[in-house]
Structures are given as structure tokens and as C-alpha cells.
Amino acid sequence: MPPDLDTPAEIAGLDLLNRLYRAPLLECAGDGPDAIDRLVDELEPAAAAGAGLIFQGAMPVRREGGRVAPNMTHLATADRADDLRRLTDAIHDHGARIVAQLDHGGVRSLETWHRPYRAANPDLRQLAVSKPPRLLRLAARAGFLDYDFDVLSTADVYDLAADFGRAAGHAVAAGYDGIHLAGANMGIIQQFCSPYYNRRSDEFGGSFGARLRFLELVHEEIRERVGDLPVLTKIPVETAAPPFVRPRLSAADGVRLAEHAERIGFDAVVPVRGSTFWDLSLVRGQHPEQAWGDDRFQDDYAAVFGGRARARLVAAVNRLQAHYYDFEPAWNADLCRQVRETTSLPVLCEGGIRGRAEMDALVGSACDLVGVGRPFYAEPRLPARLLDVETNGTTPTEDPHAVCENCNNCAVPQATGARGVCRTPSVLEAAVELRRAGAYERSPSDERDG
Numbered sequence: 001m002p003p004d005l006d007t008p009a010e011i012a013g014l015d016l017l018n019r020l021y022r023a024p025l026l027e028c029a030g031d032g033p034d035a036i037d038r039l040v041d042e043l044e045p046a047a048a049a050g051a052g053l054i055f056q057g058a059m060p061v062r063r064e065g066g067r068v069a070p071n072m073t074h075l076a077t078a079d080r081a082d083d084l085r086r087l088t089d090a091i092h093d094h095g096a097r098i099v100a101q102l103d104h105g106g107v108r109s110l111e112t113w114h115r116p117y118r119a120a121n122p123d124l125r126q127l128a129v130s131k132p133p134r135l136l137r138l139a140a141r142a143g144f145l146d147y148d149f150d151v152l153s154t155a156d157v158y159d160l161a162a163d164f165g166r167a168a169g170h171a172v173a174a175g176y177d178g179i180h181l182a183g184a185n186m187g188i189i190q191q192f193c194s195p196y197y198n199r200r201s202d203e204f205g206g207s208f209g210a211r212l213r214f215l216e217l218v219h220e221e222i223r224e225r226v227g228d229l230p231v232l233t234k235i236p237v238e239t240a241a242p243p244f245v246r247p248r249l250s251a252a253d254g255v256r257l258a259e260h261a262e263r264i265g266f267d268a269v270v271p272v273r274g275s276t277f278w279d280l281s282l283v284r285g286q287h288p289e290q291a292w293g294d295d296r297f298q299d300d301y302a303a304v305f306g307g308r309a310r311a312r313l314v315a316a317v318n319r320l321q322a323h324y325y326d327f328e329p330a331w332n333a334d335l336c337r338q339v340r341e342t343t344s345l346p347v348l349c350e351g352g353i354r355g356r357a358e359m360d361a362l363v364g365s366a367c368d369l370v371g372v373g374r375p376f377y378a379e380p381r382l383p384a385r386l387l388d389v390e391t392n393g394t395t396p397t398e399d400p401h402a403v404c405e406n407c408n409n410c411a412v413p414q415a416t417g418a419r420g421v422c423r424t425p426s427v428l429e430a431a432v433e434l435r436r437a438g439a440y441e442r443s444p445s446d447e448r449d450g
Contacts, residue, residue: 004360006387009052009369011346012230012267014177017095019363020383021053022046023350023371024101024180028419030071038419039073039087042380047096049381050388050442053369054091058103058182061160061167065111065124066104068187068278070417075100076163081173088175099178099232100171102164106188107132107197108278112145114415115306125150127160129191130199133276135245143306144314154202157214160188165221168231178229179222181215184236184272185282189215193236193257195247196276212257216264223265230267232348237273237335240281240325248276251335258339268346270371271335280321283374284331284352285406287322291413291423300416318412327406328352330362337366355401356386375402377410378422378431381440388442403430 003009009016022043029038043054059075060067067074074080091098104127110117111124118124126149132140140147152160168179183189191197192214198205204213215233222231237254238245249257251273258269275281291297292315301311329352336349349362350371359370375382385400409423422428434440 002364003368004363004391005356005370006389007363009346011178011232013228014097014230016052016097016369018050018052018387019369020051020359020386021348021350021369021371022051022055022376022383023373024055024057024182025373025376026057026069026414026420027073028069028071028414028417029073031073035073036083036086039084040090043087043098044090044094045380046376046383047091047094047098048442049384049440051096051383054096054098055180055371056087056098056100056176058101058187059167059171061102061104061163064121065109066106066127066188067110067117068103068105068108068185069414070110070114070117075102075167075170075174078170078173081170084171084174084176088177092175097177099180099230100168100174100176101180101182102167102171103182104160104163104188105186106191107136107147107149108186108191112147114304115146116303118146127152127156127188129188129197130205133196144310154204157204158217161214161217161221164218165225168222169225172226172229178267179226179231180270181218181231181233183215183234184270184274185234186274186276186278189218189233190236194238194249194276196238196241196245196249208253208256209260212260215261219264219266231265232268232270233261233266235261235269235271235339237271238276239273241275241277242324245276251338254335255338255342258343258345262343262345266345268348268368269339269343270348270350271332271339272351273332273335280318280325280408283408283411284325285322285327285408287319288408288412290407291409291411292318294413294423297413297416297418300413300418304415322408329354330358330366333362333366336362340367352406354404355399356389356396357399359386360396372402374406374408374410375404377420378402378404378424378427379434379440384440384442385434403427403434 063076128149238248305311332351346368349367
């Protein structure tokens with residue numbers, strides 16, 4: 001029989017209870033004394049409800065600079081390991097595995113767009129692969145971005161790669177089961193891989209292969225510190241960018257990139273179809289009207305974006321993007337399928353996947369594991385509804401779906417440092433009804449298996 005969502009899986013010797021994973025999200029737990037408690041509260045329910053694999057959201061590899069959102073939890077220093085062990089132990093207690101995602105934002109970092117952060121850290125400068133593209137410089141000239149960048153020297157590139165390696169070593173000490181690189185979503189790794197951002201003339205630019213050299217160097221630094229633990233990366237393509245934005249990573253480039261990732265020793269890949277910009281191509285769905293109009297965040301929006309008028313303009317651009325980036329079920333599936341046909345690596349698929357039957361159809365055809373992200377904000381114990389579903393042959397006799405409406409009201413307030421939670425009444429009401437009906441409880445046998 002072909003695999004389904006409940007079928008156990010394995011990545012580079014790491015055994016997984018099933019093929020469902022919690023995709024990386026912004027936990028916004030911060031670095032304060034309550035950070036670990038908040039992370040446990042955020043991530044343990046998914047493990048307790050049966051998810052085989054948990055990805056912790058992007059963790060900065062440097063203590064200062066390179067953060068893409070407020071209240072991220074860094075992994076830059078060795079003293080984090082003892083604290084984070086409490087989180088990894090909590091996940092392991094349920095039989096699940098947890099992987100740390102490592103990140104640096106480059107020119108997408110807070111010091112580019114977040115006014116209060118910029119004011120509090122006036123000496124921080126963005127790290128740029130090359131001089132930022134003209135469109136971004138025009139946005140800065142109009143006052144929406146604030147560039148004070150340093151183009152990385154060759155020596156700086158080696159130093160940054162070593163920081164990824166050191167952060168991976170801290171993750172191992174903390175008990176994480178693997179490392180996941182935030183290789184897409186316009187972070188520094190994508191900026192190196194992309195011809196739109198990378199116009200270097202040293203060993204890290206000038207050709208397709210040279211643009212991938214940073215990814216290769218980061219892998220070398222990580223592998224030196226983690227040994228045989230699984231190392232995964234997102235694979236970016238930029239086909240969702242506006243058609244006038246050139247040059248960019250094509251789908252064919254993404255497949256080549258995945259093939260290169262296999263050659264240099266990565267253990268699994270997560271192909272992602274996105275843009276050259278930090279925009280709604282990352283989440284897709286409706287314009288978050290409710291979040292933009294929420295009175296609780298108006299002062300914070302004005303502070304972050306440089307005034308109420310600018311915040312309204314950002315909201316208007318967000319509305320236009322929502323029309324351009326309509327929600328598309330399993331929007332990365334075709335790219336995942338292409339990568340799976342040309343490599344022997346396990347392929348993980350995420351992005352717009354909501355129902356059990358859809359997940360079973362993807363597993364074994366487009367991918368090996370299926371990830372769900374934003375729906376966890378409304379349903380922290382969502383796996384309890386998606387797993388262990390009775391089937392008729394290979395078809396579920398019931399087809400549970402996440403109650404998420406893809407409205408993105410959870411995402412916009414995170415720009416202010418707010419936690420990622422569902423704020424849509426109809427979705428919350430549906431989750432409450434399911435909870436009252438016991439939908440998020442697992443049977444004693446399921447708990448023992450987990």
C-alpha cells in the first residue's frame with residue numbers, strides 16, 4: 001500500500017512517528033526570562049496531539065542584527081542550550097522530534113523597516129550580499145525602508161557562515177534533532193542564491209554555481225558541528241515575483257539548486273515558490289482587514305512604519321498583494337513534485353495544505369512529509385484531528401480540515417511583536433466547538449504510541 005499521513009518516516013536515520021509536521025512559524029517568544037515557557041506553551045501541544053516533527057521558527061544566528069521580526073529567540077550563544085533543553089525534552093516526552101530553523105535576514109532585517117528597533121539600535125547596519133536592488137533603494141528614498149548597509153566582504157561571508165555553524169552546535173547541545181536552514185522567504189541564503197540580489201564578483205557570485213557557494217559553506221560549517229544529524233534547507237524559487245522583476249530564480253533553477261543540495265550533503269529539502277520580496281506570496285490568502293483595523297494595534301503600526309499615513313499606505317499595498325497572491329491549495333506541490341522526480345532526497349511540502357485527504361494524496365506523489373503552519377495558531381492540537389483517521393482502503397472515511405480561513409489576521413500584528421494567535425471570531429468559534437466535542441483529545445492507545 002502507498003504511504004499515507006500516518007505512515008512512519010525517516011530522515012537520515014531520524015525516525016518519525018508519521019508524516020505530518022508543524023511548519024516553522026514566528027513564535028515571538030523573545031529572549032526574556034519567560035521565553036522558554038512561551039515556547040513550550042506554543043510547541044508542546046502539537047507534539048502531544050501526535051505531530052511527528054516540529055520545526056521551531058527562525059532563530060537568529062547572531063545575538064544582534066539579522067532578525068526578521070520582533071521578539072525572535074536567538075541561538076547565538078552557548079548559554080541558550082541549557083535553557084532550551086527544557087523545550088526539547090518536552091517535545092521528546094511525546095515521542096516527537098524537534099528541529100531548529102536557523103536564519104539571518106540580511107537586507108530584510110528589522111533595521112531596514114522597523115522604526116523603533118532602528119532607533120533602539122542606531123549602530124546596527126544591514127548585511128548585504130551586494131548593493132540592494134534599485135526597487136528597494138527607491139522604496140528607501142520614499143521613506144518606507146531605511147538602508148545603512150554593509151556589503152559583506154569575502155572574509156565577512158566566511159564569518160557569517162561560521163555563525164550558522166556555531167548556532168547549529170548550540171542546537172545540538174540543547175537536544176534538537178536536526179537543523180533546518182531558512183533558505184527562502186528572502187533571508188540571507190536566498191539573497192546569495194538569487195541573481196536579483198547577488199551581483200558579487202568573488203567566489204560567492206558571478207555564476208549560478210558560485211551563488212550557491214554560501215549555502216555550501218554554511219552546510220560545511222554546520223556538518224562539522226552536528227555530525228550525522230539531519231540537515232535540511234528550504235529551496236527558494238522566485239516565480240511569484242511580479243513579471244517585471246528580473247533576473248530571478250526560476251522553477252528550473254530551484255530544481256538545480258535542490259540537486260546541488262543533494263550533492264553537497266543535505267538530508268532533505270523544502271521547496272518553496274515565493275517572490276524576491278517580503279510580501280504576501282509567503283502566506284497567500286485574504287487581505288487581513290480585521291488586523292489592520294484593530295484599535296489595539298494602531299499606535300504600534302504607526303510607530304513601526306513611521307506614522308499613521310505610512311501605516312495606511314502599507315495596508316493598501318497589502319490589499320493589492322492579496323489580490324495578486326490569491327490563496328492556492330498546496331501552492332508548492334508542483335515544485336515539490338519536480339524536485340522529488342530529480343533527487344533522491346526526502347521532500348517536505350508546505351503552504352496552503354489544509355485537509356487530510358489532500359495530505360494523503362500528496363504523500364508519496366509530490367512529497368514525503370506534509371507541513372501545516374498558520375492553522376496551528378487557531379488549533380494548537382490540530383494533529384489530533386488529522387491523524388489516526390479511519391480509512392476505506394487509501395481514502396479517509398472522514399476528511400477533517402483545519403478551520404483556518406486563510407485570512408492572515410494572525411500575521412500582520414506580528415510586525416509589532418505581538419504573538420502569533422488566531423484573531424478571527426468565526427475561526428475561534430469553530431475551534432471552540434471542536435474542543436467541546438473532544439476533537440482534540442487522543443485515545444489512550446494513540447498517546448502511548450506517541
